[in-house]
Amino acid sequence: GAVVSQHPSRVICKSGTSVKIECRSLDFQATTMFWYRQFPKQSLMLMATSNEGSKATYEQGVEKDKFLINHASLTLSTLTVTSAHPEDSSFYICSAAGTGTHPYGYTFGSGTRLTVV
Amino acid sequence: AQTVTQSQPEMSVQEAETVTLSCTYDTSESDYYLFWYKQPPSRQMILVIRQEAYKQQNATENRFSVNFQKAAKSFSLKISDSQLGDAAMYFCAYRGLVGSARQLTFGSGTQLTVLP
Numbered sequence: 001g002a003v004v005s006q007h008p009s010r011v012i013c014k015s016g017t018s019v020k021i022e023c024r025s026l027d028f029q030a031t032t033m034f035w036y037r038q039f040p041k042q043s044l045m046l047m048a049t050s051n052e053g054s055k056a057t058y059e060q061g062v063e064k065d066k067f068l069i070n071h072a073s074l075t076l077s078t079l080t081v082t083s084a085h086p087e088d089s090s091f092y093i094c095s096a097a098g099t100g101t102h103p104y105g106y107t108f109g110s111g112t113r114l115t116v117v
Numbered sequence: 118a119q120t121v122t123q124s125q126p127e128m129s130v131q132e133a134e135t136v137t138l139s140c141t142y143d144t145s146e147s148d149y150y151l152f153w154y155k156q157p158p159s160r161q162m163i164l165v166i167r168q169e170a171y172k173q174q175n176a177t178e179n180r181f182s183v184n185f186q187k188a189a190k191s192f193s194l195k196i197s198d199s200q201l202g203d204a205a206m207y208f209c210a211y212r213g214l215v216g217s218a219r220q221l222t223f224g225s226g227t228q229l230t231v232l233p
Binding site: 032034038041042043044046049091093095097106108110111 | 159160161162206208219220221222223224225226228
C-alpha cells in the first residue's frame with residue numbers, strides 16, 4: 001500500500017534556528033501534500049496544502065514566512081520552520097494524496113515531534 | 118465551510134463490550150466522504166472506516182461499523198467486541214470532492230479507554 005515516510009520523528013532545536021521536516025512518498029506520486037499541526041490532546045489543524053510544482057496555499061493565521069513548504073517533486077515535500085521559538089513546539093504531520101493512494105482517503109506520515117528550547 | 122463535531126471528549130468501554138462514538142457534521146454539499154481515523158499513542162493516523170455519502174448502505178469493517186444518517190448529518194462509529202488495542206484517540210473527518218474541499222476536516226476527537 002501507499003506509504004509516506006516522515007523524518008525526523010523527533011527533533012530538538014535551539015530557539016532561533018531552523019528545522020526541516022521531510023515527507024517522502026515511497027511507492028506513489030504525491031501530487032498533493034497536506035501539512036498539519038497537532039497540539040497535545042487536540043485535533044489536527046491544517047496548516048497548508050501544496051501541489052507539486054506550485055506554491056503552497058496556507059490556511060488563515062499560518063505565517064507563510066515562518067513555515068516554508070516546498071513540493072518540488074512528486075515524491076518529496078518539506079516543511080521548514082524558520083527562526084523557531086518555543087511556541088512552535090508541536091507535533092507536525094504530513095498527509096499525501098496522489099496516484100496510487102487510496103482513492104478516498106489520504107496517506108499520513110508518522111509525524112514529527114518538534115521541541116524548541 | 119464544513120465543520121465536524123464530536124461531542125464526547127472521552128469514552129470508556131469494558132473489554133469485549135460495544136461502544137458508539139458520535140459525530141455530526143455540517144455541509145451544503147450533496148456528495149462527500151466521511152471517515153473515522155484512529156490515533157494510538159504512537160500518533161500514527163490509521164484509517165478505520167470510510168463512507169461515501171451517495172451510498173445508503175452503512176460501511177462495515179470487521180468489528181467496526183458506522184451509522185450514517187445523511188439527512189441528520191450524523192456519522193457514528195460502533196466498535197463491537199472492544200479490545201485493549203482499540204484504546205486510542207478517534208477522529209471523525211469530512212472530505213469534499215472538489216478544490217479546497219478535498220482537504221480533510223477533523224472533529225476534535227474522542228479519547229477511548231478500554232477497561233480490562
